[in-house]
Amino acid sequence: MMQLYFSPGTASLAPHFLLEELSLPFELVLVDTDKKEHQQEAYLKLNPKGKIPLLVDGDLYLTESAAICLYLADNYAKDTEHQHFSAALGSGSRAHLYKWMLYLSNTLQAELMTYFYPERQLEAPELAAQLKTSAENRVAGMLNFIDDSLSKSEGEFLLGEHLSVADLFMFMLGRWTRGMHKPARAYPHLGPYMDNLYQRSSIQRAFKNEGLSAPFY
Ligand SMILES: N[C@@H](CCC(=O)N[C@@H](CS)C(=O)NCC(=O)O)C(=O)O
Known part of the structure; x- marks a missing residue:
């Protein structure tokens, strides 16, 4: 199952909208910025930039909110309601x-x-x-x-x-x-x-x- 490392209301929100919009199974993992968890070794091992969000999909570790959104749209927007979600390649x-x-x-x-x-x-x-x-x-x-x-x-x-x-x-x-x-x-x-x-x-x-x-x- 995909995991979205998030902090409420931050740049993780758009990927979160997409995961919900596409009805995908996912786990939300809180990165508590008040406790500076994004700067601690455990998180830095996953995302050396120390920023939120991070999406983990199998062996893919993807940062950058816009890139995560495009990745999800390209790979998981397959149903008829969302067939235009990322627009046909080359169009x-x-x-x-x-x-x-x-x-x-x-x-x-x-x-x-x-x-x-x-x-x-x-x-x-x-x-x-x-x-x-x-x-x-x-x-x-x-x-x-x-x-x-x-x-x-x-x-x-x-x-x-x-x-x-x-x-x-x-x-x-x-x-x-x-x-x-x-x-x-x-x-x-x-x-x-x-x-x-x-x-x-x-x-x-x-x-x-x-x-x-x-x-x-
Ligand atoms: N360009 C990155 C920006 C990521 C970013 O700056 N995230 C903020 C939350 S909106 C963050 O991690 N802030 C913690 C910090 O800078 O210490 C993206 O869009 O994913």
């Missing part, structure tokens, strides 16, 4: 899927990390508040872009009419903006998009499994 939709997964992980997620941990980027801690504000401003520009893209989508999802792995990844990142002055839920297209995704039982089950409580996004 235009697949190219757009790569575009979204890369944009979300290397641009929006990276900026969100600066927003949450500005002090990690600085020698001078007194500049942290200023860096946090500028990161929030850059995130707002990205949310505007995503909102505009959704307004031009041919369906209700990032890739058009079919739900894809990118939507579940986006939901996780949208949730991370919930404490901002203008969170994802406040945008005219992103707001209903988040509301719609939240209706999925997979998302609600993952929140419950992780012991998370409202506001969810």
Whole structure:
């Protein structure tokens, strides 16, 4: 059985959504960051980066939330409901899927990390508040872009009419903006998009499994 090493609400949440969405058997393994378990030898042996998440599937040890999501979608989204989940290899939709997964992980997620941990980027801690504000401003520009893209989508999802792995990844990142002055839920297209995704039982089950409580996004 697959194992997902997680910490509640962190980058393990999107892979968790997928495991639930695809109704896969899996075990959740808590990495208690308050006890710094992610920096201890037992976990570092499995994931030398000391970051969460980690997926173990047989002899595969996979890190990076976006890579785990793509792996699960490619290998386990076989039922008719999810046949478009990762889009056919070589298709235009697949190219757009790569575009979204890369944009979300290397641009929006990276900026969100600066927003949450500005002090990690600085020698001078007194500049942290200023860096946090500028990161929030850059995130707002990205949310505007995503909102505009959704307004031009041919369906209700990032890739058009079919739900894809990118939507579940986006939901996780949208949730991370919930404490901002203008969170994802406040945008005219992103707001209903988040509301719609939240209706999925997979998302609600993952929140419950992780012991998370409202506001969810
Ligand atoms: N690019 C990595 C980022 C992983 C990451 O930074 N995870 C955070 C939780 S969201 C973590 O492990 N934080 C603990 C730490 O940095 O000490 C991914 O998407 O998996």
